[in-house]
Amino acid sequence: MRCLAFFICCSLAAFSLPAAHAQEPVVGLAAPLTDSFELLGRQMRDGARKAAQTLNARIIEADTQCSTEGGEAAARSLIDQNVSVVVGFLCTDAIDAALPLFAEAGIPVITPGVRTATLTDQRERTGWPVFRTAPRADAERDAVARLLLPRWRDAFFAIVDDGTIYGRELAENLRATAELQELKPVFIDTFRPQLDNQIALAGRLNRSGATHVFVGGDRSDIAILARDAAGMEYDLVIAGGEALRAEESAMPLADGTLMIGLPRWADIATETARSALEEADIVPDGYVLPAFAATELAVAALRSGSGPIAEALQSGTFQTALGPYSFDEKGDLKQPLYRLFRFDGQTFQEVE
Template sequence: MRCLAFIMLLPIALSWSPHAMAQDISLGVAAPLSGGFATLGRQMLNGARTAAASQDMPGAIVEADTACSAEGGAQAARMLIEREVDVVVGFLCTDAVESALPLFKEAGIPVVTPGVRTATLTDQRERTGWPIFRIAPRADAERDAVATLLVDHWRRDFFAIVDDGTIYGRELAETLRAAAELNELKPVYVDTFRPQLDNQIGLAGRLRRAGATHAFVGGDRSDIAILSRDARGMDYALVLAGGEALRAEDSAVPLATGTLMVGLPRWADIASDNALKALADAEIEPNGYVLPGLAAAQIAIAAARAAASAGSSIGETLSSGSFATAIGDISFDAKGDATVEFYRLFRFDGETFVEVE
């Protein structure tokens, strides 16, 4: 099961029938409300409920459990279609949304997802005509951000690129290397290392001999922490950087102060004060998918209202509009992906990651 892991649309996408011309809005929320992902689904649902309450949405929320499965996604879609919802927000798992989208396309109901990151979900828009709009970053957004942010940040530094041999690590490293070459920059050292060792003294020695002052590590938090520790033990000043894996739980070896991370912000750190107050008033912690769920629902509600006012379809409105949300203004590109760049460069201060200005 594949889980978890923004301009006008092509003509096929504009063929969705107008929906929700009445003032009342029926908002469908499709999320895993049972099984192993139920906690995340409840977070999304709480966000959507908060959006509806804080925006005085006229109408009702219809909840559907996707169970994070293909069968559950199709069953949820059929139930929401039967209940005649105007627009749907939700989905965390690829299997569930891919089985639901053909049904929503036939019914003319667009979907705004804050959770599914699989790139092909929107890449196949021209072929499928699926009415999907995604505020979650694409699966390939992290590696593109690594390349963009670090090439600019390390332009005057002697940097190395190493990876742990996994698909994840290698893709991050290779994308950075290719971007550096396009910018006429050459790393002083490129290598694949053996992960999950008690020490990385050998790798640290090779990086020092190559003259690297900075190194990107396509690997997990533990390996990056160990490499940094071993470099310090050699009196070798080495700045390390990694991807979102650095957000993982603390490793046995503490992460070094100054370690860089290309990753997503904590949503509560960029959320509007109004959204945080609405959540606090409802006694909801802004954890996990609460704020993305809230933002997705804000977009859906605003699009439904605008479409009713203009006499157009919600799908057309989502395609061409820009929407103010709890986590910033969001619009969608021709594929249905959010145009906003959420990834940032952070530096570890010994306790937490702080954005690099």
Template sequence: MPGDAAAAIIPGSMRPALIIAASLAATLIQASAAEVVIGVAAPLSGPSAMLGEQVRQGAEAAAQAVGAKIEIADDACTSEGGKAAAQAFVAAKAVIVTGFLCTEAIEAALPILKQAGIAVVATGVRTNSLTDRRAKTGWPVVRFAPRADDEVEAAASILGRAWRGELFAIVDDGTIYSRELAEGLRLSFEQSGLKAAFIDTLRPQLDNQIGLAGRLRKSGATHVFVAGDRPDVAILGRDAAQIGYQVTIAGGEVLRAASEGVDLAPGTLMIGLPEWSEIADPAVVARLRDGKVEPDGYVLPAYASVEIAAQATKAAAASGSDILSALGGQEFSTVLGPVGFNDQGDRTDNPYRLYRYEGGAFIEVDQQ
């Protein structure tokens, strides 16, 4: 059937998806006779260069382990860099791309990669719209990183179970991030039938939080979630103890920051991501360190992203499907455990966990 006649019987709403799928499949078929190239986008220049170097190190180590060829491009965490990186991947005949830590870079790169039929495993971009708009944009992307709202969803789920029946308060420090976290938690709690006994805003970067501790004690709250930085949470915990106020304090992933003078109170809870090296395959961690690569930051997520890209490419070749379909059709074995993606392109699991601060370190709390 001639192409124009075939197109005429395909509903208009379906044509973009079919065209993308055909393009992705064609790219894979063309690459099957030669060595498959995996692109890696990382900010190797500019203020995020240290993070980009972590991506590079992890991707190179993974490529060596899985026997893949990679093409690394500097996206500089800018829209211009993202476009340049995408063009470099097209020129290198990459069949799939990993990396990207910044929204500006990936959003500039995706139209070019979509046109070339190149799928993307985003390593570090959390912006919800990246995948929320996938049905509209047709961007061939999944993300290894959590969504921006995964933190509040995990906090609502974990603390909602643990604090049911308790008097609790919610406090934020007035910043956009903290307000969104606190408001999201409040709404999620209320949808589950839980209502905060007290809601307040702290003044950040003060030498003491005696006033806030006093207001919390007066409210009767025995538990409080503080959407704020580690130093402020630490000072609140210290001052609560000084006035004899026994309260369980919880916060978000920012509590994993380095200590600044006053330490967190023992028993402080955190909803946060794991230290990747603590949950990674020990053999891989050992190999990285033998090669003088410390598995910090984005090293292991980049390693896992390349593993996913390699496995998806092989699965697509074996089944004759396109790579984007392969990315959504299975669970991948990675250095950080099994990872799968839903139809929207987000992870099927929420990687946030509950931790308790004990002995100067965060220890994971068993939720079973």
């Protein structure tokens, strides 16, 4: 009888171990862990690892090398190791090569790094199970119009750009959206960038009667324009895009300058996430927190018990270190990431 009892107990233990193991969420991480983008890939890895550790999940890593060949190899490796969902990717070439393989295997991908608009725009045609927690490439230009026009509806506003692709796209989209809302700028212009002064531009704006101006340009030109407008005793509200997050320019940025940009992730992260990273001596730079939040999202969807994970991701709303995440029909975040900030002389503070 003792032998029989021992046999039964051992058999039950042997049976229970695989079942418990099967319930452990297994998340793949696809990131560039070598070569030129290694620093950014390691940020992703640090965030994903720490999130998985706090959630009692398992991470399996693969190096995409930010290349077509690396993306395909990473996908095959993760598929062979039976991951349930994949987090990561930074480069378009790598994810484009990997997604057909993941689609065939029925494994969804959550990317906190790839912004290329076509990644999700072609989803209806390709059927690729991709969900993007990064902003789209066109999100900034749409945010400029969304955040500024309601505030400037009754203002005499102008739109200028520096002639670069970046500056012109922001300015042209703002102009076109204003026109659709039956709003007309008092002044539109393209200025010459990287000059020692922008007195001529400030003068043209002043003569137009503009009290507000959006500048599609870099931090240095915006700082110089503000200085020259102030020198004329011209009270001008100036707004720019996320290029204002660039390193300090020779000319200090003026107090009150507005920026449409992404928040610093550490400023909006939950205390739980910040504490977990601090305890592990992980500096929350770059992709650390976006990867942390994407991994939380992956594990929560796996544990939701609401059918296939892709369906859970598509239909649910999940709380993460960076706030609630839910997706539209393309797989892009419904929650807007860009916000309006005002420079206080030291840092950018969010405008409510």
